[in-house]
Amino acid sequence: MTMKKYARVVNGKVDNIFETVNPITEEFAPQQVWVDITGRDIYQVDYDYIATNYNGVWTFNSEFPWSLSELGKKLREEKAKRFDSVVANLAASDLQAKVDLGIATAAETAYLTALNEYFVAFMQVNKQPGYPQTITWPQLP
Template identity: 60%
Template structure:
């Protein structure tokens, strides 16, 4: 999995992880920088992005180590995903389906849950992201 940062007007406005080439995920006219292996302390939402002779560097604008927008995004995304993951894990739903003992309703819910997870990972692709996000609805 590779991690990319999109740079717009000298700032990181999106971070996206994918196994596909970034050009298959987003239009080619967008500026995406491969930041695979970088932590959120090194590159994060709203960080300044500077290209010096082909080498990109990122900073939050000293002295703050993390922007408020990045922290808000991380908390909200984590809260939402943790909630649904806990719900599905505690029900043993995947195990029921794997063992062939799930009801039709449980099988349908698991499919809906997987669709939710895919939609959840795609919020970065929304046009107004990260300033405006339409979160997927829990099944």
């Protein structure tokens, strides 16, 4: 399976960007407008970009050179800050190795499970109603 990247278009603008291996209609309601943007980078498609469909071909923010939207920058910075903090803590510990080797305590195993649940919730914040204007970040265990 290959990871695909999609942009949701609402009122002529990109309001969400989502990556998945599943069909996008399994992740979100099928009546939403999602455009496959796999292979395009953030300078070509970003939050708040104007999206236009000309005879079945989608264009995004036709100005050149493309610039990142302020909303996109803020979202990426906040997500990176939160993600990097957790990854650094996890990498510094031997928790995963202990669980893999079967020598972790019950508390360590439960904590790793909680961290994995956090990562899933963290990576799916853009499925929340009101995203990206309203985000409820998951709490670190």
